[in-house]
Amino acid sequence: MISVEAALEIILNEIKPLGMERINILSSLGRVLGEDISASTDNPPWDNSAMDGYALRAIDTKTASKDKPITLKVIEDLPAGYTAKKTIKKGEAIRIMTGAPMPKGADAVLMVEDTEKSEVGSKKPAPERIYRGSEVKIFREAKLGDNIRKAGEDFRKGDIVLTKGISIRPAEIGMLAAVGKPVIYVHQRPKVAVLSTGDELVEIDETPTDGKIRNSNSYAIAAQVKTCGAIPVQLGIARDNKKDLREKLEFGLTADCIVSSGGVSVGDFDFVKDVLKEMGSEMKFWKVAMKPGKPLAFGVIGGKPAFGLPGNPISSMVAFEQFTMPAILKMMGKREVFKRVFNALLTKPIKKKPGRVHFVRAALEQKNGQFYAAPLEGQGSGILSSMVKANCLIILPEDAKDIEKDSKVKVQMLDQGFLYQDKPGY
Amino acid sequence: MISVEAALEIILNEIKPLGMERINILSSLGRVLGEDISASTDNPPWDNSAMDGYALRAIDTKTASKDKPITLKVIEDLPAGYTAKKTIKKGEAIRIMTGAPMPKGADAVLMVEDTEKSEVGSKKPAPERIYRGSEVKIFREAKLGDNIRKAGEDFRKGDIVLTKGISIRPAEIGMLAAVGKPVIYVHQRPKVAVLSTGDELVEIDETPTDGKIRNSNSYAIAAQVKTCGAIPVQLGIARDNKKDLREKLEFGLTADCIVSSGGVSVGDFDFVKDVLKEMGSEMKFWKVAMKPGKPLAFGVIGGKPAFGLPGNPISSMVAFEQFTMPAILKMMGKREVFKRVFNALLTKPIKKKPGRVHFVRAALEQKNGQFYAAPLEGQGSGILSSMVKANCLIILPEDAKDIEKDSKVKVQMLDQGFLYQDKPGY
Numbered sequence: 128m129i130s131v132e133a134a135l136e137i138i139l140n141e142i143k144p145l146g147m148e149r150i151n152i153l154s155s156l157g158r159v160l161g162e163d164i165s166a167s168t169d170n171p172p173w174d175n176s177a178m179d180g181y182a183l184r185a186i187d188t189k190t191a192s193k194d195k196p197i198t199l200k201v202i203e204d205l206p207a208g209y210t211a212k213k214t215i216k217k218g219e220a221i222r223i224m225t226g227a228p229m230p231k232g233a234d235a236v237l238m239v240e241d242t243e244k245s246e247v248g249s250k251k252p253a254p255e256r257i258y259r260g261s262e263v264k265i266f267r268e269a270k271l272g273d274n275i276r277k278a279g280e281d282f283r284k285g286d287i288v289l290t291k292g293i294s295i296r297p298a299e300i301g302m303l304a305a306v307g308k309p310v311i312y313v314h315q316r317p318k319v320a321v322l323s324t325g326d327e328l329v330e331i332d333e334t335p336t337d338g339k340i341r342n343s344n345s346y347a348i349a350a351q352v353k354t355c356g357a358i359p360v361q362l363g364i365a366r367d368n369k370k371d372l373r374e375k376l377e378f379g380l381t382a383d384c385i386v387s388s389g390g391v392s393v394g395d396f397d398f399v400k401d402v403l404k405e406m407g408s409e410m411k412f413w414k415v416a417m418k419p420g421k422p423l424a425f426g427v428i429g430g431k432p433a434f435g436l437p438g439n440p441i442s443s444m445v446a447f448e449q450f451t452m453p454a455i456l457k458m459m460g461k462r463e464v465f466k467r468v469f470n471a472l473l474t475k476p477i478k479k480k481p482g483r484v485h486f487v488r489a490a491l492e493q494k495n496g497q498f499y500a501a502p503l504e505g506q507g508s509g510i511l512s513s514m515v516k517a518n519c520l521i522i523l524p525e526d527a528k529d530i531e532k533d534s535k536v537k538v539q540m541l542d543q544g545f546l547y548q549d550k551p552g553y
Numbered sequence: 554m555i556s557v558e559a560a561l562e563i564i565l566n567e568i569k570p571l572g573m574e575r576i577n578i579l580s581s582l583g584r585v586l587g588e589d590i591s592a593s594t595d596n597p598p599w600d601n602s603a604m605d606g607y608a609l610r611a612i613d614t615k616t617a618s619k620d621k622p623i624t625l626k627v628i629e630d631l632p633a634g635y636t637a638k639k640t641i642k643k644g645e646a647i648r649i650m651t652g653a654p655m656p657k658g659a660d661a662v663l664m665v666e667d668t669e670k671s672e673v674g675s676k677k678p679a680p681e682r683i684y685r686g687s688e689v690k691i692f693r694e695a696k697l698g699d700n701i702r703k704a705g706e707d708f709r710k711g712d713i714v715l716t717k718g719i720s721i722r723p724a725e726i727g728m729l730a731a732v733g734k735p736v737i738y739v740h741q742r743p744k745v746a747v748l749s750t751g752d753e754l755v756e757i758d759e760t761p762t763d764g765k766i767r768n769s770n771s772y773a774i775a776a777q778v779k780t781c782g783a784i785p786v787q788l789g790i791a792r793d794n795k796k797d798l799r800e801k802l803e804f805g806l807t808a809d810c811i812v813s814s815g816g817v818s819v820g821d822f823d824f825v826k827d828v829l830k831e832m833g834s835e836m837k838f839w840k841v842a843m844k845p846g847k848p849l850a851f852g853v854i855g856g857k858p859a860f861g862l863p864g865n866p867i868s869s870m871v872a873f874e875q876f877t878m879p880a881i882l883k884m885m886g887k888r889e890v891f892k893r894v895f896n897a898l899l900t901k902p903i904k905k906k907p908g909r910v911h912f913v914r915a916a917l918e919q920k921n922g923q924f925y926a927a928p929l930e931g932q933g934s935g936i937l938s939s940m941v942k943a944n945c946l947i948i949l950p951e952d953a954k955d956i957e958k959d960s961k962v963k964v965q966m967l968d969q970g971f972l973y974q975d976k977p978g979y
Contacts, residue, residue, distance in 0.1 A: 132977055153772060153787075156779050171935065172766070206793065207864075208753030210764045225864065226753055226935075228764045281936045288938060296968045297780060298940040301773030301866055304757045305766075305937055327634025327652055331730045338636045338654045340598070340731075346579060347727030353582050354723060361579075367632065438633075438651065440727055456973075467971065468978030470922030484979060496896030496961075509597065509652075510707045511731055512714060514724040522979060535922075537978065542722045543969040545893065547882075551558055552894030552963065553910060553948060 128414040128421075130525065131449060131484050137411065138425055138450055141432055144460040145315040145383060152303045152311055155295045157356045159460030161312035164289040169279035170305060174229040178274045181242055181263055182211075182233035183220040188269045196243070196264040205230065220263055229275060236274035241267040292462055314460030319352045320379030321345050322362040324372065324390040324399070325438060330364065343511070344388040344443050348436070351447050352386070354542070355455040372402045380429050383458060386451055389438030399424070399435065408433065416483045416525055419508035420446035439508035445486045445520070448541075466539040468522065471498035477523065477530045484525050488517035491538055491545055500538050518544055554840040554847075556951065557875060557910050563837065564851055564876055567858055570886040571741040571809060578729045578737055581721045583782045585886030587738035590715040595705035596731060600655040604700045607668055607689055608637075608659035609646040614695045622669070622690040631656060646689055655701060662700035667693040718888055740886030745778045746805030747771050748788040750798065750816040750825070751864065756790065769937070770814040770869050774862070777873050778812070780968070781881040798828045806855050809884060812877055815864030825850070825861065834859065842951055843910045845934035846872035865934035871912045871946070874967075892965040894948065897924035903949065903956045910951050914943035917964055917971055926964050944970055 147161040176182060183199060191197040199220040203213050211221055211230030221230045229236075243264035282288050288302055295303075295313070303311060328342040329335045342364050349359035360382055365375040367390070379385040390399045403410045403426060410426030412435075419442040424435025434451050436443040448466065456464035471491060479485055489500040500521050505513040519538040523530060530536065573587040602608060609625060617623040625646040629639050637647055637656030647656045655662075669690035708714050714728055721729075721739070729737060754768040755761045768790050775785035786808055791801040793816070805811040816825045829836045829852060836852030838861075845868040850861025860877050862869040874892065882890035897917060905911055915926040926947050931939040945964040949956060956962065 131979055135977055153775055153779075153785075156776050170937070172761070173764075177933070177935075206753075207751055208764050208793075226751075226766070276933060276935055280933065281931070282938050289941065294970060296970070297773045297776035297870065298937065298943070298967070300776040301769045301870070302937050302941050304769035304772035305866070307757055307760070307767055309758045325633055325652075327632075331733055332735045334733070335598070338599075338634055340652070341733055343727045343730035346730035347723045349579055350582050350723035350726040353579075359579075367634075440731070444723065444727065461973075463970070463973040463975045465974050465977045467919070467974040469919075493893070493895075505707070507603070507702060507706065509603075509702055511596070511724065511728050512708050515715065515728050517724070524979065539978070540972050541724070543972060544720060544722070544889070546966050546969060546972075547887075547889040548891050548893040549889045551561055551891045552965070553557055553950065 128416045131415055131417050134413055134415045134423065134425070135450060135453065138432070138454055139457060141427055142454045142457045145317055145458050147312040148315050149310050149312055152300050152309060155311060155313050156297070156300065158295050158313035158316070160289055160291055160293050160295055160299070161314055161460065163287050163291050164303065164306060164308055164311070166282050166284055166286050166288050166306050169284050170281040171276055171278055173278050175276050176223045176225055176227050176229065176236045176274060177276045178236055178238040179225050180223060180236045180238040180274065181220040182215065182223040182230050182236050183265070183269060184215060184217065184233060185235040185269045185271045185273065187218055188237065188265050188267070191265045191268050193266045196266050198262050198264055201261045201263050203230070234271055235269040237265060237267060237269045238274060241265070292460065294461060317357045317383035317455055317458040318360055318381070319357050319384045319386055319455060320360045320362050320382035321349045321352065322365055322375055322379060322385065322387040324365045324367065324387055326367045328364045344438070344440055347440060347444055348386055348388060348447055351444065351452065352455065355452055356459060357455050367398070369398070369402050372399065373406065376402065376406060376428070380431060383431060384455065385428065385431055385433040386436060386447070387434070388436040388443040390435065403428065403433070417449070418483045418485050420449070420486070421483070423450065425450070440511055441488070441514055442508045444514065468537045468539060469498060470535055471500035471521070471538045473521070473530060473532060473534045473536045474499050474501040476532050477502055477521070479523055479527055479529055481526045481528055485523040487521040487523065488513045489519050489521045489538065490516060491519040491540065498538070500536055517541060554842045557841055557843050560839060560841045560849065560851070561876060561879065564858070564880055565883060567853055568880045568883045571743055571884050573738040574741050575736050575738055578726050578735060581737060581739050582723070582726065584721050584739035584742070586715055586717055586719050586721055586725070587740055587886065589713050589717050590729065590732060590734055590737070592708050592710055592712050592714050592732050595710050596707040597702055597704055599704050601702050602649045602651055602653050602655065602662045602700060603702050604662055604664040605651050606649060606662045606664040606700065607646040608641065608649040608656050608662050609691070609695060610641060610643065610659065611661040611695045611697045611699065613644055614663065614691050614693070617691045617694050619692045622692050624688050624690055627687045627689050629656070660697055661695035663691060663693060663695045664700060667691070718886065720887060743783045743809035743881055743884040744786055744807070745783050745810045745812060745881065746786045746788050746808035747775045747778065748791055748801055748805060748811065748813040750791045750793065750813055752793045754790045770864070770866055773866060773870055774812055774814060774873055777870065777878065778881065781878055782885060783881050793824070795824070795828050798825065799832065802828065802832060802854070806857060809857060810881065811854065811857055811859040812862060812873070813860070814862040814869040816861065829854065829859070842908060843875070843912065845912065846875070847909070849876065851876070866937055867914070867940055868934045870940065894963045894965055895924060896961055897926035897947070897964045899947070899956060899958055899960045899962045900925050900927040902958050903928055903947070905949055905953055905955055907952045907954055911949040913947040913949065914939045915945050915947045915964065916942060917945040917966065924964070926962055943967060
């Protein structure tokens with residue numbers, strides 16, 4: 128029996144990130160960037176107004192107040208997207224919109240709320256709606272540089288704005304758009320073949336009889352593959368005979384990774400191993416010191432990593448989460464491939480013998496900012512109903528014994544559901 | 554100026570979940586279940602073995618030990634997927650695989666490790682590989698019911714195993730497969746039209762000149778729409794004239810929701826409002842007491858919610874996250890539509906005046922199980938580079954003033970990245 132960490136190390140040593148492909152940035156959400164992205168211009172490209180208001184010379188507003196306003200001559204109306212035609216001289220101002228380049232001669236912007244509402248320009252489409260002369264009352268002193276966004280304050284020409292290896296979120300897509308990169312290199316998504324084995328299985332649209340059950344594992348595992356951002360390919364059910372198993376496994380060789388469930392416990396052990404050996408795999412079969420999920424097979428067939436997960440539904444899901452998910456994420460080029468571990472307080476005692484890491488299905492809650500983990504009823508490796516109720520796994524270390532209520536335990540979130548709540552949190 | 558919560562309440566009161574559609578369960582990941590799912594049979598359907606081992610009568614193993622084993626006659630070899638042909642009588646056992654139905658007469662299973670390895674069955678394909686007679690040495694007393702999974706211990710015929718309104722994760726897909734539901738009702742995904750407004754914008758594959766910038770907002774917002782699980786439709790750029798704005802907004806009426814950015818600050822206010830009024834919208838324009846993101850327009854055009862987000866990149870992303878995302882999630886049928894708020898300690902002081910909720914881009918870290926939030930440099934509403942570095946928003950309440958280092962602050966995670974880490978956490 129080897130430890131979870133030892134198994135994980137052996138697995139990840141065999142995994143390499145997949146190569147690159149060029150895709151549209153809007154399709155790149157969740158993918159890993161395959162190139163450094165540098166800026167070809169400053170951003171903003173020029174000093175510009177942070178407000179709707181008046182571009183002016185700060186010195187001209189000295190002593191201005193609500194009671195003693197100063198009046199300036201408005202010489203132009205400058206919408207965003209245009210540059211001022213005129214240069215501001217003493218006693219002059221230009222009506223300016225947020226984002227418009229600062230006019231020559233101006234060194235500050237006063238927001239419109241600190242002025243007396245002047246014309247907002249004619250209703251004709253720009254650029255015709257250039258201002259045709261008016262005045263503005265200034266109720267406040269402007270300081271040098273007020274409400275000016277400096278050229279390059281976000282980033283400078285030549286700066287690496289996104290580095291190879293980061294995961295792409297909406298902010299990164301915004302940045303790629305801002306620097307004019309509609310198409311980028313990202314790591315490819317692995318295609319993952321999913322196979323269930325066993326004469327006891329029938330397809331999910333069939334009615335099981337006579338000792339048979341439905342092939343639910345393939346669906347749960349294919350869904351797990353999707354949550355990683357990879358592409359599942361469902362190979363269906365391989366029957367417990369060499370010919371069928373070999374045929375189905377060969378179908379899987381078009382994928383980047385093969386995941387089977389069932390057939391790896393003591394009983395059918397030799398049988399699956401034989402077929403894999405015939406196919407040229409250096410297969411490592413282990414008992415891993417964990418519960419659920421003890422029997423695990425891992426090997427490399429034709430250069431493709433192959434996972435033989437246990438057949439019990441929860442065992443296979445937990446083993447996928449601990450071993451296959453990090454491998455898939457690494458193939459996708461991700462750097463952070465392990466589920467983060469958070470601290471929580473245990474709401475009731477758990478019985479445990481030392482010797483294996485236990486993954487306990489639990490309901491995570493937050494009260495006054497503190498996490499509480501409530502172990503669920505029904506921890507058997509076939510009990511799907513508790514997996515449905517769970518939003519986290521409590522991780523009890525290999526050497527831990529019985530754990531008391533209120534103990535600090537480690538938890539992994541099963542999904543991103545805990546990032547949302549049913550009331551605003553302000 | 555109205556509060557964030559008041560704006561949110563007005564918005565969500567206008568939003569109804571979309572209707573149902575029937576889809577394949579593997580396509581249902583992240584969707585919201587539209588029907589209660591009940592079980593048509595018990596699960597497991599019959600008592601079955603939790604282990605590979607021997608089904609036997611517990612009474613026959615009394616006093617068995619490593620030193621004084623008891624020998625039983627093995628009368629059959631029972632793989633999973635088949636039912637035993639024989640009934641166990643005194644002194645007899647049946648070799649049984651995990652998941653196989655319990656044979657008649659047996660009341661316990663002893664795991665194979667507590668026996669002396671007997672034949673594993675011939676290598677012929679099942680069902681031919683029925684055991685042809687052998688013996689097994691028993692090294693341990695079995696207790697009544699040992700290693701038997703009882704029929705119905707997961708769920709019973711008629712039980713509601715999944716309730717309407719839950720979000721579908723891999724566990725739910727496994728459950729749907731297990732109860733034989735290949736196709737289910739889920740809430741439809743909203744189609745969300747995304748529009749940018751402004752003469753200052755050029756498309757992202759063009760080179761901006763003369764006061765122009767690239768239309769990055771549409772891409773960031775479309776990506777945000779995708780992270781909600783909804784379908785973005787990019788309408789492109791509407792120029793600052795009534796005709797173009799109206800035409801583009803009308804294209805958006807085929808969607809379930811319209812999101813525009815820009816054109817809602819003081820300057821162009823009347824202009825956009827005019828067009829929307831002409832189109833029959835009861836448009837609410839607000840200043841919301843938040844930073845960034847102050848100017849926000851919301852209304853209903855032809856029954857479709859329409860959001861006018863601010864034009865600054867970070868303002869529009871933050872306003873989307875606080876207002877549009879909950880609306881989209883509600884349309885999708887979700888119950889938990891608000892970002893959860895976590896507690897963190899502030900790593901350095903933040904200056905703030907009372908009057909608005911501040912959303913501060915920050916880097917969240919975890920040390921010894923405690924969250925720390927480090928505010929990032931560059932909090933201007935146009936600074937994309939700090940949004941790229943951020944993985945959370947610190948939320949400073951409306952009435953808060955300057956906040957000291959080590960203060961407890963609230964944070965919302967920007968994405969699910971924080972659920973992963975770069976080392977195993979066992």
